[in-house]
Amino acid sequence: xxxxxxxxxxxxxxxxxxxxxxxxxxxxxxxxxxxxxxxxxxxxxxxxxxxxxxxxxxxxxxxxxxxxxxxxxxxxxxxxxxxxxxxxxxxxxxxxxxxxxxxxxxxxxxxxxxxxxxxxxxxxxxxxxxxxxxxxxxxxxxxxxxxxxxxxxxxxxxxxxxxxxxxxxxxxxxxxxxxxxxxxxxxxxxxxxxxxx
Amino acid sequence: xxxxxxxxxxxxxxxxxxxxxxxxxxxxxxxxxxxxxxxxxxxxxxxxxxxxxxxxxxxxxxxxxxxxxxxxxxxxxxxxxxxxxxxxxxxxxxxxxxxxxxxxxxxxxxxxxxxxxxxxxxxxxxxxxxxxxxxxxxxxxxxxxxxxxxxxxxxxxxxxxxxxxxxxxxxxxxxxxxxxxxxxxxxxxxxxxxxxxxxxxxx
Amino acid sequence: xxxxxxxxxxxxxxxxxxxxxxxxxxxxxxxxxxxxxxxxxxxxxxxxxxxxxxxxxxxxxxxxxxxxxxxxxxxxxxxxxxxxxxxxxxxxxxxxxxxxxxxxxxxxxxxxxxxxxxxxxxxxxxxxxxxxxxxxxxxxxxxxxxxxxxxxxxxxxxxxxxxxxxxxxxxxxxxxxxxxxxxxxxxxxxxxxxxxxxxxxxxxx
Numbered sequence: 001x002x003x004x005x006x007x008x009x010x011x012x013x014x015x016x017x018x019x020x021x022x023x024x025x026x027x028x029x030x031x032x033x034x035x036x037x038x039x040x041x042x043x044x045x046x047x048x049x050x051x052x053x054x055x056x057x058x059x060x061x062x063x064x065x066x067x068x069x070x071x072x073x074x075x076x077x078x079x080x081x082x083x084x085x086x087x088x089x090x091x092x093x094x095x096x097x098x099x100x101x102x103x104x105x106x107x108x109x110x111x112x113x114x115x116x117x118x119x120x121x122x123x124x125x126x127x128x129x130x131x132x133x134x135x136x137x138x139x140x141x142x143x144x145x146x147x148x149x150x151x152x153x154x155x156x157x158x159x160x161x162x163x164x165x166x167x168x169x170x171x172x173x174x175x176x177x178x179x180x181x182x183x184x185x186x187x188x189x190x191x192x193x194x195x196x197x
Numbered sequence: 198x199x200x201x202x203x204x205x206x207x208x209x210x211x212x213x214x215x216x217x218x219x220x221x222x223x224x225x226x227x228x229x230x231x232x233x234x235x236x237x238x239x240x241x242x243x244x245x246x247x248x249x250x251x252x253x254x255x256x257x258x259x260x261x262x263x264x265x266x267x268x269x270x271x272x273x274x275x276x277x278x279x280x281x282x283x284x285x286x287x288x289x290x291x292x293x294x295x296x297x298x299x300x301x302x303x304x305x306x307x308x309x310x311x312x313x314x315x316x317x318x319x320x321x322x323x324x325x326x327x328x329x330x331x332x333x334x335x336x337x338x339x340x341x342x343x344x345x346x347x348x349x350x351x352x353x354x355x356x357x358x359x360x361x362x363x364x365x366x367x368x369x370x371x372x373x374x375x376x377x378x379x380x381x382x383x384x385x386x387x388x389x390x391x392x393x394x395x396x397x398x399x400x
Numbered sequence: 401x402x403x404x405x406x407x408x409x410x411x412x413x414x415x416x417x418x419x420x421x422x423x424x425x426x427x428x429x430x431x432x433x434x435x436x437x438x439x440x441x442x443x444x445x446x447x448x449x450x451x452x453x454x455x456x457x458x459x460x461x462x463x464x465x466x467x468x469x470x471x472x473x474x475x476x477x478x479x480x481x482x483x484x485x486x487x488x489x490x491x492x493x494x495x496x497x498x499x500x501x502x503x504x505x506x507x508x509x510x511x512x513x514x515x516x517x518x519x520x521x522x523x524x525x526x527x528x529x530x531x532x533x534x535x536x537x538x539x540x541x542x543x544x545x546x547x548x549x550x551x552x553x554x555x556x557x558x559x560x561x562x563x564x565x566x567x568x569x570x571x572x573x574x575x576x577x578x579x580x581x582x583x584x585x586x587x588x589x590x591x592x593x594x595x596x597x598x599x600x601x602x603x604x605x
Binding site for chain 3: 023028081113117173174182184
Binding site: 204207208211212215216219222223226227230233234237238241333 | 464465466468469472473476477479480483484487488490491492494495577
C-alpha cells in the first residue's frame with residue numbers, strides 16, 4: 001500500500017501489532033516451548049527466518065501467478081505448500097551444511113510448518129495490499145515480534161518456576177496465558193510511538 | 198524398475214491424483230458461486246450509497262438494485278467516485294455521494310460520504326474497506342461515529358471521544374486510535390473541498 | 401467400535417480431553433474473533449465442519465496414503481475443506497466473511513484439526529473418526545462461545561448485538577482488545593482445572 005515506510009511497518013509488526021500478542025497467532029508452540037530460554041531462542045530464530053522468507057516468496061507467487069491466472073481462491077493451498085516446501089528445503093540444507101546448526105534449529109523446523117503465525121503473516125500481507133518491500137518488512141517484523149514474545153515469555157516463566165508457588169489450576173498453560181495477557185497489555189503501550197504525521 | 202523407483206512413482210501419482218481431486222472440487226464450487234459473490238459486492242456498495250444519501254434501504258436485494266439503477270447516476274462510469282442521487286418522481290438532486298480514501302494505520306480506508314446538496318452539510322459516512330485494529334481503529338465503524346457528522350458542515354477538527362459537541366466543525370475521535378481518526382478527518386475534509394469544486398464547476 | 405465406546409470418546413472430547421481446557425490447543429485461529437459472539441459462532445461452525453469432514457475423508461483413504469507424504473496429504477485435505485467454508489461464507493454471508501478476515505483460512509493450521517487427523521483418522525475406520533472429529537469440534541466450540549459471551553458482554557454490554565447490561569454499564573474496553581482474550585481464557589482454564597478437575601487429580605495422586 002501507499003506510503004507506509006519500511007521501518008514503520010517493521011516497528012509496528014514487532015511491537016504495536018505483534019502477531020502473537022495482538023493477533024493471537026502461533027499460540028500452540030508458544031505455550032509448549034516457552035518453558036526454557038534455550039529452546040525458545042532456537043524456535044524463535046527458526047520462525048523469524050521462515051516467516052521473513054516465505055512472506056516474500058508468497059508475495060511473488062500471489063501477485064505473479066495467482067492473480068494473473070485468476071486463481072486467488074486457491075491461495076490457502078498454495079501458500080501452505082510453499083511454506084512446507086521451503087521448510088523442507090531449509091531443513092535439508094541445514095542438515096548438509098552444519099551439524100551444529102541442525103542440532104540447534106533443525107528439530108524445530110517440522111514443528112513450524114503448521115505454525116499459524118507464518119500462514120497468518122502471509123494472509124495479512126495479502127489483505128493489506130502491500131508492495132514487495134512492505135511485504136518483506138512485514139514478514140521480517142512479524143517473525144521478529146513472535147521471536148521476541150516467546151523469548152520474553154521463556155525468561156519470565158523460568159524465573160517464575162524458580163521462585164513462585166503457582167496455584168494448581170494455573171500450572172502450565174494457565175499461567176502462561178496470564179503472562180501473555182500482561183505482555184499484550186504492555187505492548188499496547190507502544191501504540192503512541194508510531195506517528196505518521 | 199527398482200522397488201524404490203516404483204514407490205516413488207506411486208507416491209507422486211497419489212499426490213497428483215489427490216491434488217487434482219481437491220482442485221476440481223474447489224474450482225467447481227468457486228465457479229458456482231462466482232456470480233453470487235460479485236452480486237454481493239455490488240449490493241454492498243449500493244446499500245452503502247443509499248444509507249449515506251439518507252434513503253431508507255429495502256431488504257430485498259432486487260429492489261435495491263432496481264432503485265439504484267433508476268435513481269443514481271455514477272460518474273465516471275468505469276470506476277465511480279461520485280454518485281448523484283435523484284428523487285424518482287421529481288428528478289431533483291437528493292444527495293451527492295462521494296467515495297474517498299485515506300491512509301489508516303494498516304492500510305487504505307475506503308468510504309462513501311453523503312452530502313446534502315442544498316445545505317452542503319454531511320449526511321453520513323459508511324466504510325467500504327478498512328483494516329484497522331479491532332477494538333481500536335476499527336471502532337470507526339460503530340454507529341455513533343458514522344452518524345455524528347450528520348448536519349455538520351466542516352472543515353473538521355477532532356475532539357476527544359465523548360465530547361459530542363454540537364458545533365458544525367467538531368467531531369469526536371476515537372481514544373487510542375489517533376492515526377485512524379485523523380485519517381477519517383482528512384477524508385471528510387477532502388470530500389468537502391471536492392464538493393465545493395463541483396458546485397463551482399456547476400455554476 | 402461399539403456404541404458405548406463411541407459415546408465415551410464423544411464425552412471425553414467434550415470434557416476430560418477437551419482440546420481447549422486440557423490440552424490448550426488450537427486457540428490461535430479463533431481467540432481473535434471471540435470479541436463478538438456472532439463471529440465466534442460462525443468460526444466454530446466452520447471448524448466443526450472442517451474437523452468432521454477431514455477426519456472422515458482421511459479415514460476413508462487412510463490405507464492408500466504413502467507414508468512419506470502423510471503430513472502433506474493431511475494438510476491438502478484440510479485446506480480443501482477450509483476453502484469450501486471460505487467460499488461458502490463469501491457467497492452467502494459476505495458481511496461476516498469480511499469481519500472474519502483471514503481467520504477462516506487459519507483453520508488450516510489449527511492444531512486441533514491436524515492433531516485429530518494424525519491421532520485418530522489415520523488409524524480408525526470412518527464412523528469413529530467422524531464421531532471423534534465432530535465431538536472435538538463441539539468441545540472446542542462451546543468453550544470459545546463461553547469466552548466470547550464473557551468478552552462481548554463485559555466489553556460492549558451486549559450479547560449478539562442485543563444490549564443486556566443497560567445504559568449505566570461502563571464498557572470494559574480491555575475485553576474487546578487483545579489482552580482480554582488471554583485473561584478470560586486463563587480464568588476459564590483456572591476454574592476448570594482448579595475446581596472441577598480437582599477430584600480427578602486427587603484420584604490420580
